[in-house]
Each structure stands twice: as structure tokens, then as C-alpha cells.
Amino acid sequence: MIMPFDLGPGTAILLGFALLGAAFVRGYSGFGFSAIFIAFAALLTNPLPFIPVVFACEIMMTAFQARGIRAHVDWHRVGWLIVGAAIALPFSVSVMLSVGEDTARIAISGVIVLMALLLLSGWTLQRRIGALGHGSVGVLSGMCNSAGIGGLPVAAFLSAQPVQAAGFRATMIVYLTALDLITLPLLWLGGLVTWDTVIAALMAFPILGLGVWLGGRRFLAASPAAFRQSAVLLLLMLSALGLIRAMVT
Template identity: 25%
Template sequence: MIDSAWLASLGHEVAGLLTQPTTWFVACVVFISGITRGFSGFGGALIFIPLTAAVLGPRKAVAVFYLFDLVSATPYGFSYLPKSRWREVAPMAIAAITMLPVGAWVLKTADPLILRWCMAVLVSAMLLLLMTGWRYHGQPTPLASAVAGLGAGLAGGATGVSAPVVIAYWLSSTAEAAVIRANIMVFYAIASFSTDVVYFFNGLFTFDVVVYALIAWPIYSLGLALGARFFKGSSDTHYRIVAYVLIVISVVLSLPILDRFIR
């Protein structure tokens, strides 16, 4: 049973946050993140975490995202199971889950600036590889999927952003956009739920994180619905172009040298 004093404190905290410009900035970012995730199957964290980390701090930004994503995008992602290729998703998801505790430990103990610079370098390298036009012309193997999952789990647990690893892996294939999107949606549904469990036991879901997540949840859900409608009218070419643009945005926004323009 929920304590009435806790609910009163929660309502007071929400009311206070709604009077702050920072909250409305976060709300705008949440909406854009939702549209992005609904359209492409990824990108919510790519947009939300780099921008809000400058005003909330990396640990809080990551925790807030995964909490509101759990109750909005995660159930939506599981609905794509029939359209996904489970033989490709399962090895990646299992490998990612095994690395999440390691990534969460890094998030709690490492210097946030070092984490952000490392991620920017990693994303840039993967983007350059994709833009060369290189494609893997075979079927993704369980071993390759597992290796990609290990990298995604570590990056996701440590920075909240695992999309570049996953997207670089699946966009390098010749699969249709609908299949790629379904695989991504299912993988992130599994990975997000697992990340929330790990973060919970690491004490990352503090009271103020819950408050921000409650404010963000309905805004993000609306963005998801709009993004999904946009996807229905897109082609494979448009899908890949949007994916590349999102990766570029993630690189630029994650650079710590831009913090002074966001704060």
C-alpha cells in the first residue's frame, strides 16, 4: 500500500518542478525522443541522454530515461516479436544482459566526462564504417549477434546509449527496413527491462528520478504514437537516411564541449 505522505511529497515535488525552465526543456527533449523512437525503433536514448545529461547529470539522465521507457516503449517493443527474427535477436539480447551489471558499475564509478568522450569516439567510428557503404551480405550468425550484444550491454549499462552498436550491426545487413526495425524494437524491449532491473538493484532510481519519469511518461508515449504513424509512409532508403542522421546527432550532442550551450 502506497503511503499517503509519500504521495503528498511526490505531488509537491512535481508541482515544484513544473515551475522550472529545466523541466520544460527536458519535456521538449522527451517529446522529440519519443517521435524518434516510434519511427526508427531506436534513437530515444540517443537524443534524450546527451542533451539532458548536461542539465541533470549523466547518472540521473540515464536512470530517468530507462524508467519512463519501461512503462511506454518496452511493452510496445514486445508487440513486434512475431515480425522479428528471433534467431538473430536472442543471442544479442542474452549477451547484452550478461554485460549490463558491468556497465552499471562503470556508470556508478567512472568519471562521467571520460564516459561521454569514449562514447563519442565509438559512435563516430561506427558511423564512418556505415557511410563507406560496406554491407554484410550474409545472414547474421549467432556468434556475431552475441559479440554485438556484449558491446551493446556494456555501452548501454555504462552510458544508457547502446543503439550505435546495435544499429551498426543490423544496418550493415541487406535486410528490409521492417525486419531491421522489428529486431531493434524487440531487442530494446528485452534490454530496457533488464537494464531497469540492474539499475534498481544498484540504487539508481532515486526519488527525484521517479518524479522526472512520471512527468516524462505521457509526453514520451504521445511521441511514440506519432513516430509510428510516420514510419508507415517511409521507404527503406528513407529509413536508413534517418538512422544515419540520428547517429550523427548523437555524436554531436554527446560532446562535453557543447555543455555550456545547453546548461
């Protein structure tokens, strides 16, 4: 069987396991899928062609989760975050395609490491941030999403606020889906979406379903305090992984 992107059988199997693990994290936390998978893929092959694949996977996973999250989505937050992201995305994709994702990833991951450490210290935002604040975070997220980590600044932003676990997870899932729907056409215009992208996404479908189902079961068993701590630790791990990956490749 011919694999997309000329992958060897061994590499494809390893990426399949990474996909399952990343889908489990997405099923549990609502974010982290793209950052985990892209970082792992970079250890084995050129990760750039996989960025549109993981965005397509994010969209497919939302189909698995839609029924259970609909009532918990904070649509006001999602709307203003998307407005900000839509402003930044055309510029950020253009920059990423011209200078490469690693340079941007180092700066972005460094900022998220600092934010995660701050959150672990117990710091929180003392008042609700309005439309301008959400739009500004959306701009930062849009700048980050060309490197596949647009969810991390939003997750850090929500973790610093008194957001219930179900609302955090549902809002992240819907926001990332909308973000990816905006980003994919820009990547297509940049030449990153090919038939191999479609084939890889279709091959990933059953693995995604299993991973999201397992992660969702774990979420239902978690307490709100444990969920927040897990989300912050995941942020720290992903940002540190992004820094290491960018510096060694």
C-alpha cells in the same frame, strides 16, 4: 507542484520538449530515445539520475508499439544479443558508477562515429553474422548501456546488413526493452532508482504516447531506402552529440 530531482519549472518544460522529440525519433526508428534525451538533459542538469528514467520510458513506449511490431521481430537476433549484453552489463554498470559515464561515452561515441561514417560510404556486411557475432555485438551493447547508449552499436550492426525497415525497427524496440529490463535492477542496486525516478516516469507517460504515435505515422510513410539513410544519419548525429556533450561537461 514539486518536480522530481528538484527541477525548476523552466528546466522541466525544456526537458518535456526534449522528451517529445526523443519519443518521436523512437517511434520512427526504434532507437535513439535514450541517447538524445540524456545528451540534452546534460546541457541543463546532472544527467545521471535520468538514466533509469529513460530506461523506464523505453519500456513504456514498447507497450504503445507492441501490437504493430510483433510480426516483424527477429527473435533469433534478439536472443543472442541479449545473451551477450547480460554478460557485460554487471561489469559495465559497476564501472560507470565508479568512474562516471562521460569517460566511457567518449570512447563509445568515437567508435560509433567511425561506424556511421563507414555506413554512409555504402559499406555493408556481405554475409549473415551467426550467433557468435550477435553475442559479441550484445557484449558491446551491454558495455554501452550503462551510459544510456546501448542501442547505438546494435543499430550500426543492423544497418550494415540487408535488414528490412520493419524488421530493423521492431527488432531494435524489443531488444532495447529487454536490455533495459536487465539494466534497471542493476541501477537500483547501485542506488540510482528512487521515488523521483517513478514520479518522473509517470509524468512522462502522456508525452511518450504522443511522440511515439507521431513517429510511427512518419515511419509508415517512409520508403525503405529513406529509412536506412535516416537511421545511419541518426547514428552519426547521436554519436557526435555524445562526443561533444562528454567533452564540454
